[in-house]
Amino acid sequence: xxxxxxxxxxxxxxxxxxxxxxxxxxxxxxxxxxxxxxxxxxxxxxxxxxxxxxxxxxxxxxxxxxxxxxxxxxxxxxxxxxxxxxxxxxxxxxxxxxxxxxxxxxxxxxxxxxxxxxxxxxxxxxxxxxxxxxxxxxxxxxxxxxxxxxxxxxxxxxxxxxxxxxxxxxxxxxxxxxxxxxxxxxxxxxxxxxxxxxxxxxxxxxxxxxxxxxxxxxxxxxxxxxxxxxxxxxxxxxxxxxxxxxxxxxxxxxxxx
Numbered sequence: 001x002x003x004x005x006x007x008x009x010x011x012x013x014x015x016x017x018x019x020x021x022x023x024x025x026x027x028x029x030x031x032x033x034x035x036x037x038x039x040x041x042x043x044x045x046x047x048x049x050x051x052x053x054x055x056x057x058x059x060x061x062x063x064x065x066x067x068x069x070x071x072x073x074x075x076x077x078x079x080x081x082x083x084x085x086x087x088x089x090x091x092x093x094x095x096x097x098x099x100x101x102x103x104x105x106x107x108x109x110x111x112x113x114x115x116x117x118x119x120x121x122x123x124x125x126x127x128x129x130x131x132x133x134x135x136x137x138x139x140x141x142x143x144x145x146x147x148x149x150x151x152x153x154x155x156x157x158x159x160x161x162x163x164x165x166x167x168x169x170x171x172x173x174x175x176x177x178x179x180x181x182x183x184x185x186x187x188x189x190x191x192x193x194x195x196x197x198x199x200x201x202x203x204x205x206x207x208x209x210x211x212x213x214x215x216x217x218x219x220x221x222x223x224x225x226x227x228x229x230x231x232x233x234x235x236x237x238x239x240x241x242x243x244x245x246x247x248x249x250x251x252x253x254x255x256x257x
Contacts, residue, residue: 051199054118085184092219092225103237167205176199178207212232215234
């Protein structure tokens with residue numbers, strides 16, 4: 001592969017593996033000590049570099065080693081978070097460890113001070129509309145009940161519903177894509193976050209909703225395997241009362257992104 005000079009100077013001819021878990025649309029190369037994320041050049045990639053640097057010494061996230069723009073692509077070389085993703089079978093088979101790690105991850109996010117945070121990700125229908133208009137909405141990647149006879153007639157109808165049902169925002173620092181492949185454990189404790197490009201000031205229920213849905217999909221056979229995990233146990237582990245209305249709102253909001 002034709003690595004940019006700044007990247008090649010560090011990784012040289014070291015061997016790597018492709019990481020095929022995730023839905024970011026990026027190519028991810030995993031070295032022994034580094035991870036290289038190759039994405040189409042967009043503002044979001046610059047934001048990920050910014051937020052990673054801001055989070056250094058605030059949260060356990062990869063350290064930016066080098067970042068280059070070449071051939072219309074963003075090449076981001078980071079340190080590798082060691083351990084297993086929470087979606088790994090070895091973790092899914094241990095519900096106590098799984099839920100303890102998710103709870104610790106959420107509390108660590110929510111403990112981050114918002115002072116001088118570089119990005120405001122406050123969830124709002126306007127951002128959903130922008131995502132839909134810009135073409136980021138993927139109709140094949142939605143829950144089956146969102147549209148159709150018992151759901152919304154169209155994405156436009158969902159947008160209108162989101163505009164009139166937005167709950168008060170509980171401003172706090174959020175990950176923005178709080179799902180099991182983005183969370184790691186060393187086998188005993190929570191070990192770190194990856195894919196923090198959407199992190200910033202938001203609402204705690206966005207992370208709770210995406211975490212709940214990720215638990216549901218990873219345990220109910222959606223990805224091929226069943227595990228003895230009740231997604232509602234996330235709320236008990238975190239110490240938050242389940243709010244069905246907020247849960248539904250943020251799950252539906254995420255459908256348009």
